[in-house]
Amino acid sequence: MRDKTLWVSISDSFSKSWYQKVVLKGGRVSSITVTKDSVTEQRQRSGLFASLKQVLKAQGLRYKDLAEKMKTSEPTIKRLFAEQDCKLSRLMEVCEAVGISFTDLVELAAQQTICPTELSLETEQALASKLGLMSFFMLLVSEFDIDFILEKNHLSKQDGYLYLRELEKLGLIRLRQDDSYYFLVNRPIRWRLDGPLHSILVNVNQGFIKESISQNDSEKYPFYSASRLLSPNSIKQLTQDIDNLYQTFQKQAALDQMFYPREELLPFKTVLTLGAFDLVKYFKVPPYL
16 A cells, blocks of 8 residues: 555634644555645545545435534534544544445545536526626635735735635535635536636637647646547547546546645646547638738
């Protein structure tokens, strides 16, 4: 078994918490107390709690059943899974109650299939209609720190709070009493290409592709473009290959975000597509001069 490292909160405070560096070696857990950013810890908890939900479903257990096993109330368990905010000792108590070791839970989280969330049409419309709201949300789900977002966009703390309140009204996040937040939706998010955010998605992807081509750096910006004649069977196989590559990209990102601190991660993007190409449309031939 490979050694794995997790950052788990040992504080009751979500913002500027203390964390334990939990190193799994051959099934054993050892920990060192350190200071760590809350974003790193939250995304790891999200993966662990998502896996715990899978275990509960597989065993046919309800929150009520888990509450009875742990000798606590059902609302307490519901709040625990909703906020995903607990100490390592509490998380291990949940594991014990459902009959799974903490090590096995980490392994399950690492192997979890990535299923992007699709927001409602109304939510996408709301994000598109409020100037800046979509951009603010995209930076949040990309795990940029609030203070960093405010600084880079020359925003006040009041601006940040108002954006967070709008996102809370849409059911995307939940604000705590200390104005910290947690997500109510699973990530990554799959946007409707033909939905309310169409123009934003087109501008972002066109800009990214243009930048990739203009960089002319095959190491930092590998770019491949080709048009060939293909059979229907080959097209079907290549489409599946692209789907598999997309899943590989998402799964690797999930693993990196679970086992690496935020400051060691870089925002990267990939654009994958395959479709019929009308060469005559793009390569018109004028009269010879």
